[in-house]
Amino acid sequence: MSGSEPLLRVEGLEKYYESESDFIDRLLGRQKKVKAVDGVSFEINEGETLGLVGESGCGKSTIGRSILQLREPTAGSVYFKGQDITTLSDSELRDLRKEMQIIFQNPQSSLNPRLTVNDIIGEALDIHGIEGDVTRDARIKDLLERVGLNASHANRYPHEFSGGQLQRIGIARALAVDPDFIVCDEPVSALDVSVQAQILNLLEDLQDELGIAYLFIAHDLSVVEHIADEIAVMYLGKIAEIGTPEELFVPPQHPYTEALLSAIPEPDPLWEGDRILLEGSVPSPIDPPSGCKFHTRCPRVIPPSDYEFEQEEWRAVMSFRHRAREEDIAVETFGDDDDALTEALRDELDLPSSLTDPEAERVVEEALRSVADEEFAAAESVLRETFETPCTTDEPALRRTDAGRVACHLFDPAYESGPTDGTRTDDGAVTGDGAAASGDD
Amino acid sequence: MAMLEVEDLNVRFYTDDGVVKATNDLSYRIEAGERFGVVGESGAGKSVTSLALMRLIDEPGVIESGEIRFKGQNLLEMNEEEMRSLRGNEIAMIFQDAETALNPSYTVGEQISEAIRYHLDLDEAAARERAIETLESVGIPSAAERYSDYPHEFSGGMQQRVVIAIALSCDPDLIIADEPTTALDVTIEAQILELLEEVATEFDTAIQLITHDLGVVAEFCDRVMVMYAGHPVEMAPVEDVYYNPQHPYTVGLMSSIPRIGDDRDRLQTIPGRMPDLIEMPPGCNFHPRCPYAEESCTRVDPQLVDVETGDPADPINSDAQTAACLAHTGELTGELEYEVTVRGEDDFPGPDGASSSAEVTDR
Numbered sequence: 001m002s003g004s005e006p007l008l009r010v011e012g013l014e015k016y017y018e019s020e021s022d023f024i025d026r027l028l029g030r031q032k033k034v035k036a037v038d039g040v041s042f043e044i045n046e047g048e049t050l051g052l053v054g055e056s057g058c059g060k061s062t063i064g065r066s067i068l069q070l071r072e073p074t075a076g077s078v079y080f081k082g083q084d085i086t087t088l089s090d091s092e093l094r095d096l097r098k099e100m101q102i103i104f105q106n107p108q109s110s111l112n113p114r115l116t117v118n119d120i121i122g123e124a125l126d127i128h129g130i131e132g133d134v135t136r137d138a139r140i141k142d143l144l145e146r147v148g149l150n151a152s153h154a155n156r157y158p159h160e161f162s163g164g165q166l167q168r169i170g171i172a173r174a175l176a177v178d179p180d181f182i183v184c185d186e187p188v189s190a191l192d193v194s195v196q197a198q199i200l201n202l203l204e205d206l207q208d209e210l211g212i213a214y215l216f217i218a219h220d221l222s223v224v225e226h227i228a229d230e231i232a233v234m235y236l237g238k239i240a241e242i243g244t245p246e247e248l249f250v251p252p253q254h255p256y257t258e259a260l261l262s263a264i265p266e267p268d269p270l271w272e273g274d275r276i277l278l279e280g281s282v283p284s285p286i287d288p289p290s291g292c293k294f295h296t297r298c299p300r301v302i303p304p305s306d307y308e309f310e311q312e313e314w315r316a317v318m319s320f321r322h323r324a325r326e327e328d329i330a331v332e333t334f335g336d337d338d339d340a341l342t343e344a345l346r347d348e349l350d351l352p353s354s355l356t357d358p359e360a361e362r363v364v365e366e367a368l369r370s371v372a373d374e375e376f377a378a379a380e381s382v383l384r385e386t387f388e389t390p391c392t393t394d395e396p397a398l399r400r401t402d403a404g405r406v407a408c409h410l411f412d413p414a415y416e417s418g419p420t421d422g423t424r425t426d427d428g429a430v431t432g433d434g435a436a437a438s439g440d441d
Numbered sequence: 442m443a444m445l446e447v448e449d450l451n452v453r454f455y456t457d458d459g460v461v462k463a464t465n466d467l468s469y470r471i472e473a474g475e476r477f478g479v480v481g482e483s484g485a486g487k488s489v490t491s492l493a494l495m496r497l498i499d500e501p502g503v504i505e506s507g508e509i510r511f512k513g514q515n516l517l518e519m520n521e522e523e524m525r526s527l528r529g530n531e532i533a534m535i536f537q538d539a540e541t542a543l544n545p546s547y548t549v550g551e552q553i554s555e556a557i558r559y560h561l562d563l564d565e566a567a568a569r570e571r572a573i574e575t576l577e578s579v580g581i582p583s584a585a586e587r588y589s590d591y592p593h594e595f596s597g598g599m600q601q602r603v604v605i606a607i608a609l610s611c612d613p614d615l616i617i618a619d620e621p622t623t624a625l626d627v628t629i630e631a632q633i634l635e636l637l638e639e640v641a642t643e644f645d646t647a648i649q650l651i652t653h654d655l656g657v658v659a660e661f662c663d664r665v666m667v668m669y670a671g672h673p674v675e676m677a678p679v680e681d682v683y684y685n686p687q688h689p690y691t692v693g694l695m696s697s698i699p700r701i702g703d704d705r706d707r708l709q710t711i712p713g714r715m716p717d718l719i720e721m722p723p724g725c726n727f728h729p730r731c732p733y734a735e736e737s738c739t740r741v742d743p744q745l746v747d748v749e750t751g752d753p754a755d756p757i758n759s760d761a762q763t764a765a766c767l768a769h770t771g772e773l774t775g776e777l778e779y780e781v782t783v784r785g786e787d788d789f790p791g792p793d794g795a796s797s798s799a800e801v802t803d804r
């Protein structure tokens with residue numbers, strides 16, 4: 001890359017929404033903030049692609065729209081060619097849109113059904129003016145051919161095209177203004193596999209020829225791998241891990257990246273890998289978990305150093321704690337018998353009949369009794385106060401490792417209690433002495 | 442006799458633009474407890490197939506000819522009453538969009554116990570109890586409490602669990618799952634597939650899984666039918682299709698899947714798109730997109746044949762690998778040439794079982 005300034009630099013981007021609330025809530029100022037994007041930074045160089053991946057609700061689409069100023073960011077800066085565009089006036093923004101474009105998941109809904117393809121692309125040309133001395137029609141013809149459409153179809157209407165062809169029209173429209181940067185928001189998610197591959201190849205060809213940079217938003221890691229120079233994995237409004245595909249796909253990884261990768265169904269009937277099944281779903285961004293936002297589902301959540309836990313036991317205790325906090329444990333269905341009740345609770349919570357560490361067992365039993373009395377808060381607090389883990393108290397920062405940047409305490413030498421898994425960090429040190437995690441000693 | 446036998450099924454839609462041939466002489470079978478995959482891209486006719494099984498084809502569509510035999514009885518000859526008691530009772534359905542499959546104005550518990558009472562003739566209390574058990578068996582935490590929650594209070598993955606619970610509540614012999622995980626995030630998809638796998642094993646339920654995702658089929662199915670333009674182009678046990686595909690369309694589909702860790706710069710594609718089902722290309726419907734097409738392909742409509750012998754396929758009685766391509770009947774001068782690479786370390790499956798997979802490259 002030439003020069004020190006990347007084409008696009010996003011710094012500390014935040015986008016908060018007010019949660020839906022009723023009149024009384026508003027009156028009392030009880031509205032809650034939904035942190036859709038919660039402090040995200042990254043850079044994209046000229047002619048390169050950043051893939052932004054995550055499950056629904058992780059904030060990836062909001063980022064795309066905030067960069068283009070289609071949604072005003074709550075905080076943070078977006079530098080395009082060195083200029084902070086969050087401070088631009090409307091007319092300056094309008095000029096900027098010549099350089100930054102977007103293509104959507106459903107081209108059907110973003111193309112005016114009453115206009116011919118000729119008019120759709122012509123409109124974009126008119127708004128931004130045509131450069132050079134080509135005629136308007138020649139330019140349209142050129143654009144259509146460039147995206148692999150038959151130029152003689154210019155007089156047809158959107159409904160006469162298939163989904164893949166419509167996406168090509170959407171791309172032609174974006175190209176009409178000769179942009180340097182395009183946000184591709186799930187551009188192939190609605191397409192069949194064979195067509196998906198055609199569009200991905202087309203986007204790559206256009207990048208090679210025209211040097212356009214992409215922010216490629218997708219929920220599917222295998223789709224971005226082919227097109228991205230760098231990939232950011234997002235979880236609940238934050239970047240969990242960012243790096244080149246090579247860095248990201250080779251362990252050690254952020255536990256969330258690891259789980260996402262392992263969840264992709266492998267097109268091989270005899271594949272025998274172990275699938276990591278995450279429990280539950282992504283928590284609500286209205287009241288996100290403390291510390292590391294992934295701790296409610298993380299299979300590798302760090303156990304407290306002064307107790308001995310099998311990793312699975314500890315995961316179950318953490319989930320117990322989370323469900324106590326959410327008051328999401330059914331109690332009244334299990335008769336009156338005390339023993340039967342705690343046994344049923346253990347069963348419901350996937351807790352073994354007795355934990356490895358007798359001290360820990362005592363604490364968990366106390367919490368179970370509180371739950372039996374429907375004292376959820378008491379159960380939560382005894383678990384929280386006794387078992388300390390950085391995962392629930394400290395928010396992990398993105399740290400540079402040998403392979404990309406990762407936001408997880410397992411990669412931080414400051415926390416010595418992680419399970420031994422050869423997790424390397426900056427200086428090549430291995431974190432975790434394994435004492436807490438291994439049950440075989 | 443297999444549990445389900447579909448023979449020469451023809452579904453047509455009479456539209457203003459012409460007659461849409463949604464399925465053409467479609468034949469297949471599903472054994473009790475079997476997991477049968479139906480794969481293809483949009484317009485291949487896979488969803489029509491499942492609707493036909495439930496006799497849910499609406500105007501302007503008609504089931505023009507053929508038989509659908511379920512435990513020996515032809516569904517197409519049943520009256521509405523008989524059909525109603527079969528639906529949900531012996532054959533249940535799971536759709537892509539769980540939210541629309543659920544009634545927003547009843548609690549999920551009511552919807553399940555209603556299904557149970559309708560089909561199993563239980564009183565209210567017993568139906569409630571069975572509904573709670575079913576909710577528990579599909580992994581809904583605090584099932585008794587959530588019994589009285591409304592669908593909108595559930596996440597997408599949880600809604601799909603409820604739909605599965607409804608499907609299971611009457612202990613059906615066959616579940617038709619039409620893209621059951623397509624609308625879900627990948628980590629939730631993994632949970633739901635695992636759940637389907639568990640319940641299918643536990644209750645010995647047969648599943649017809651309709652999907653566009655070859656990864657899902659590989660993971661889940663015993664046999665698979667690849668559909669193109671309303672008819673099967675290849676049908677075989679899952680391993681045969683993945684390690685030794687015998688139809689150019691199957692090969693194209695497999696090679697266009699983006700795979701993590703492959704070194705291909707460009708993805709392989711199948712040029713063009715699915716033909717218009719009103720005006721199908723003559724001869725082999727796939728010829729305009731097929732890299733191996735020859736002149737004969739534009740004239741001769743290839744029949745589904747046993748790829749070993751070239752004899753006409755017998756999808757109702759045989760498990761042989763079958764494909765509909767002239768290469769298997771000696772009517773093609775050239776040969777189908779492609780490469781199947783099975784990724785793995787030295788031997789297969791990989792020693793740690795962690796990273797082996799088949800990858801198909803066209804020519």
Ligand code: SF4
Pocket residue numbers: 254255256292293294295296298299300301302390391396407408409410
């Ligand atoms: S910080 Fe803790 S909870 Fe978060 S990803 Fe790392 S191990 Fe898991």
Ligand code: SF4
Pocket residue numbers: 688689690725726727728729731732733734735738743765766767768773
């Ligand atoms: S019959 Fe011809 S066109 Fe059809 S799949 Fe075989 S080679 Fe291709």
